[in-house]
Amino acid sequence: MGLRFRAGVATTDTDYGAVLLDERSGDYWQLNPTAAAAVRLLAGGRSVEEAAERLAEEFDVDRSRALSDVQELVEALRSARLVAP
Template sequence: MALCFGADVSTAETGYGTVLLDQRNGQYWELNPTATLIVRVLMEGGDETAAADALVDAYDIDRAGAEADVAALVAELRTSGLAA
C-alpha cells in the first residue's frame, strides 16, 4: 500500500536521510538512509513488498529482515499520526 504523509507533515532530505516535522506539535523525526529508501518507494506508489525488495537490493540484507523493517517503520509512522 502506498504511503502518504498528513498535510501537517513537512519532509526534507538531508545528507544522511530524511527529516520529518510534525507541524501540529513541533516534533521532529529523523529517518536514516534505510528508512528514507522505504518511504521513497512507498510514496512513489510502491507497496511494502517493493520497499522490501529495494532494501534487499540496496543493502544485501535477508528478505525476512527487510520485510520486518518495512512493516515496523510503516506501523510506527501510522501510529504516530504522521502517515496514512
C-alpha cells in the same frame, strides 16, 4: 498500496537520511538512510513488499529482515499519526 503523509507533515532529505516534521506539534523524526529510502519508495506508490524487495537488493540484506523493518517503520509512522488513513 503506497504511503501518504497527512497534511502538515513535511519531509526533507538530509546528509544522513531524512527528517519528518509534524508542523502541528513541532515534533520531528530523523530517518537513517535505509528508512528514508523506504519512505521514498512507499510515498512513490510501492507496496510494503515491493519496498522491502528493493531495499534488500540495494542494501544487501535478507528479504525477510527488510520486510520486517519496513513493516515496523510503517507501523511507527502510523502510531505517530504521520500518515493519512
